[in-house]
Amino acid sequence: MVAANLLGSIAKGSAAHAHTSAWIVSVLRKRISEGKLTPGSKLSEQSLSEALGVSRNTLREAFAVLSAESVITRIPNRGVFVTEPTVNDVREIYRVRQFIEPAAVLWATPSSDQYAEMHEIVEAALSAKAAGAVGAMANANQRLHQAIVGMCGSPTLDEVMERVLAQMRLVFYSMSSTPDFHSHYVERNAALVQLIGDGKREEAAGELREYLESAEAELLSHVVNR
Numbered sequence: 001m002v003a004a005n006l007l008g009s010i011a012k013g014s015a016a017h018a019h020t021s022a023w024i025v026s027v028l029r030k031r032i033s034e035g036k037l038t039p040g041s042k043l044s045e046q047s048l049s050e051a052l053g054v055s056r057n058t059l060r061e062a063f064a065v066l067s068a069e070s071v072i073t074r075i076p077n078r079g080v081f082v083t084e085p086t087v088n089d090v091r092e093i094y095r096v097r098q099f100i101e102p103a104a105v106l107w108a109t110p111s112s113d114q115y116a117e118m119h120e121i122v123e124a125a126l127s128a129k130a131a132g133a134v135g136a137m138a139n140a141n142q143r144l145h146q147a148i149v150g151m152c153g154s155p156t157l158d159e160v161m162e163r164v165l166a167q168m169r170l171v172f173y174s175m176s177s178t179p180d181f182h183s184h185y186v187e188r189n190a191a192l193v194q195l196i197g198d199g200k201r202e203e204a205a206g207e208l209r210e211y212l213e214s215a216e217a218e219l220l221s222h223v224v225n226r
Contacts, residue, residue: 021061032166039084039170069163085171093167094216102205108151118147118193125186137182
């Protein structure tokens with residue numbers, strides 16, 4: 001029921017040729033990375049197939065992909081649910097991020113439009129911090145790290161990062177008891193974007209590695225103790 005309400009508007013605005021399992025995977029990943037599908041949420045085949053205008057077989061193909069990505073979990077005799085990440089999931093997410101993101105900072109050169117986008121994201125995050133808007137800070141953080149990888153101009157890397165960020169959003173829910181988790185990364189994101197803009201690639205990559213190590217340690221402590 002929740003899924004139908006959430007995704008109905010997407011189905012109305014989408015072209016018929018887009019109704020493939022790959023499209024469904026992208027839609028569900030995006031909704032998870034935006035925080036609109038939360039850990040433990042049940043995904044009803046009937047509701048989703050009606051909302052998206054696709055067959056159940058096509059939906060099941062998409063579920064199989066998302067299950068392999070550890071974004072959803074199928075529980076026999078109960079149904080399909082959005083995954084609740086484990087300690088091992090957190091470690092794997094950050095293993096991937098620590099290879100991809102610093103490399104993007106070190107080797108990719110942002111276009112003026114890409115840098116302007118990152119600057120706008122930082123401004124949005126600073127405004128969200130001033131307003132105490134935790135969800136908006138989380139959204140800005142997700143957008144910024146997608147934009148960092150986007151500097152590479154690689155559709156393949158963009159898709160990998162989309163998967164990672166969907167998993168990251170699920171991890172963020174473990175921090176619900178620590179609403180200031182995102183706030184102390186807002187300034188670090190701003191400093192990182194400034195270093196990128198100044199062309200200080202090695203310094204920016206080093207800062208990002210330290211940043212990711214700190215975030216992983218903090219998240220792991222909460223996942224273990226939740």
